[in-house]
Amino acid sequence: MVEQELAARIVAEVDRGFDAQVAFTRDLVRYPSQRGQEHTAQDFLHDAFAERGLKMDRWTIDVADIENHPGFSPVNVSYDNAVNVVGTHRPRDETGRSLILNGHVDVVPVGPMDMWTTPPYEPRIEGDWLYGRGSGDMKAGIAANLYALDALKRAGVQPAATLYMQSVTEEECTGNGALACLTRGYHADAVLITEPTHDCLVRANVGVLWFQVEVRGRPAHVYESTVGSSAIIAAYSLINALQGLETEMNAEKGDHRYFEDHGKPITINVGKIAGGDWASSVPAWCRFDVRAGIYPGTSVEEAKQRVEQALRAVCIDDPFLSNHPPSVTYNGFTAEGYTLEPGSDAEACLAAAHQKVRDVALTDATMPAYLDARVAVLYDDTPALVYGPVSEHIHGFDERVSLSSTREVTRTVALFMADWCGVETV
Numbered sequence: 001m002v003e004q005e006l007a008a009r010i011v012a013e014v015d016r017g018f019d020a021q022v023a024f025t026r027d028l029v030r031y032p033s034q035r036g037q038e039h040t041a042q043d044f045l046h047d048a049f050a051e052r053g054l055k056m057d058r059w060t061i062d063v064a065d066i067e068n069h070p071g072f073s074p075v076n077v078s079y080d081n082a083v084n085v086v087g088t089h090r091p092r093d094e095t096g097r098s099l100i101l102n103g104h105v106d107v108v109p110v111g112p113m114d115m116w117t118t119p120p121y122e123p124r125i126e127g128d129w130l131y132g133r134g135s136g137d138m139k140a141g142i143a144a145n146l147y148a149l150d151a152l153k154r155a156g157v158q159p160a161a162t163l164y165m166q167s168v169t170e171e172e173c174t175g176n177g178a179l180a181c182l183t184r185g186y187h188a189d190a191v192l193i194t195e196p197t198h199d200c201l202v203r204a205n206v207g208v209l210w211f212q213v214e215v216r217g218r219p220a221h222v223y224e225s226t227v228g229s230s231a232i233i234a235a236y237s238l239i240n241a242l243q244g245l246e247t248e249m250n251a252e253k254g255d256h257r258y259f260e261d262h263g264k265p266i267t268i269n270v271g272k273i274a275g276g277d278w279a280s281s282v283p284a285w286c287r288f289d290v291r292a293g294i295y296p297g298t299s300v301e302e303a304k305q306r307v308e309q310a311l312r313a314v315c316i317d318d319p320f321l322s323n324h325p326p327s328v329t330y331n332g333f334t335a336e337g338y339t340l341e342p343g344s345d346a347e348a349c350l351a352a353a354h355q356k357v358r359d360v361a362l363t364d365a366t367m368p369a370y371l372d373a374r375v376a377v378l379y380d381d382t383p384a385l386v387y388g389p390v391s392e393h394i395h396g397f398d399e400r401v402s403l404s405s406t407r408e409v410t411r412t413v414a415l416f417m418a419d420w421c422g423v424e425t426v
């Protein structure tokens, strides 16, 4: 651990900079960085990183650079605005261990606006909470990474190792943003991602598959509906089968380390549905989009087969579907889960920083959601620590992040950085 007097100075500087950090986070939340429009938020971060004297790299993800990597997920949208930003700090003497501080700038759609108390991209503070889409997931984390570095510098020191400050896109749909950083050559001795984990360290997570199922029916006027076949009713059967698969997979949790005690590790979510053209016509088509969790250790191929088998089983018993099977298209995440093996130096270092700041031991948790940390753990053999503030309603409405928790996380990140990288005077 960094010596006592310096640690106290760093913590004091985090506190001194915190009002500015909150203002910065609010500014970042104002950018509606949903998929396809991440570039303006990335420009804002690019300038903020550059102001700190970091050496900047800003690029648009090129599918050709990553599509042959085993961690690649298929893409069906334009990447014109899928911009990654990395700022590099180099020390005078490289004596410490290098570090990637990572966060994702993309946010998910807001849903019906009238369900928000105040508009999602007009951040507001009430008590300890900062509200807004992306406040928790995870713009507070990106700001914490940057302001932790600021705090070190104001305390008169800087990391004595290479530090990469990363802001990536595509975390909410493919994981291709973090993957593009790896294939571009960014590697360090450890990775820290400040996702909103409620001050816990993520021990394991699930992989994720995205796919779209399309059913074609036989259209007919409703007066002779018996000659038709409804694609929407057929979709119901297929969705039921996927729910059955979810139950089956959750019943297997005892076979998966770190998932045994989780309430519901696997969710197969039908997140979008559309179908039919006319109330008085038997619908000729129905399409629905699915996100399925998969246990770490399950390959993408195995998971795909299991999904397709579950759908096929419905078709075999159905007179219409057996002749008109649905199509399945993988249109996003085809990402495997990971486990962070206990005992790494990086984890010990984070635990020590957390203990110092919070005066309680660092706990770990299993996360039943996709995380970019899988890129480092699975494809770069590098410990990736996912640890960040308390937040609520992420992906819902009135998303919010706790400011007091964000401050504690920033202190922890700053002390972790100082300890892991070592320090030299500015």
Ligand SMILES: [Zn+2]
Pocket (backbone or CB within 6 Å): 104, 137, 138, 171, 195, 196
């Ligand atoms: Zn996130």
